[in-house]
Amino acid sequence: MIVILLGAPGAGKGTQSKMLAAKYGFKHLATGDIFRGEIAAKTPLGQKAQEYVKSGKLVPDNLVTEMVAGKLEFNGTQYLLDGFPRTLDQAQSLDKFLAPQKATINVVIYLNLPHAEAISRLSSRRVCSKCGEVYNITTRPPAAEGKCDACGGDVVQREDDSEATAKKRIMVFEDLTHPLVAYYKAEQVFHEVNAAQSPEKVSADLFAVIDQITAAR
Ligand code: AMP
Numbered sequence: 001m002i003v004i005l006l007g008a009p010g011a012g013k014g015t016q017s018k019m020l021a022a023k024y025g026f027k028h029l030a031t032g033d034i035f036r037g038e039i040a041a042k043t044p045l046g047q048k049a050q051e052y053v054k055s056g057k058l059v060p061d062n063l064v065t066e067m068v069a070g071k072l073e074f075n076g077t078q079y080l081l082d083g084f085p086r087t088l089d090q091a092q093s094l095d096k097f098l099a100p101q102k103a104t105i106n107v108v109i110y111l112n113l114p115h116a117e118a119i120s121r122l123s124s125r126r127v128c129s130k131c132g133e134v135y136n137i138t139t140r141p142p143a144a145e146g147k148c149d150a151c152g153g154d155v156v157q158r159e160d161d162s163e164a165t166a167k168k169r170i171m172v173f174e175d176l177t178h179p180l181v182a183y184y185k186a187e188q189v190f191h192e193v194n195a196a197q198s199p200e201k202v203s204a205d206l207f208a209v210i211d212q213i214t215a216a217r
Helices: 013-024 031-040 044-055 061-069 088-101 115-124 163-177 179-186 199-216
Strands: 002-007 027-030 079-082 107-112 125-128 134-136 190-194
Touching (some): 002 013, 002 179, 013 199, 027 031, 031 044, 031 061, 044 061, 061 088, 088 179, 107 199, 115 125, 115 163, 163 179, 190 199
Parallel strands (some): 002 079, 002 107, 107 190
């Protein structure tokens, strides 16, 4: 089973992916997290991706597609793709890569969030630099300022969550990623969830979609 979560930066893909992975046992593949890990470890891929990630641009398609292809295994693993594909080129490459394996995308869920809300969420988002726990300085601050509730690590703002870079990322989403909505609608695997609801309600809606797909298989 392959599930794709599509949505603007700030729509809650990461948070919801963790809930879905815990409930259904999906292997969560988050390309943004992978790039941040490669950058921190100063690997050759990290060095190539660094400037794009920092400035809110997309990493070139060939680098992303190659990296994802290297991580997918066709041994019954159920994948949840978070942040990939992000362009039509990536979506077509994924289709080409899956076809010979007789693997298909079972469902694409679009977390739909108004852009103004996405920008506001991104600029108030903070993350633990140690364990990756996500906070929001307005709606969910850590109990002790700047310290992670879960592990005590430093809670910081991602460089690409500054207001200017967040706005740029939303524009990039609209230009390059939003066309995937029409692409996957045509492939009849598309579902949409209102991401402006509470995280609990968004999870409930996502679970309902996955349950429906699982029951129909
Ligand atoms: P995210 O954590 O999903 O918001 O991703 C952070 C950054 O990683 C993005 O702004 C891009 O620079 C890069 N990135 C993640 N996934 C992709 C992708 N599928 N294609 C291109 N760049 C990506």
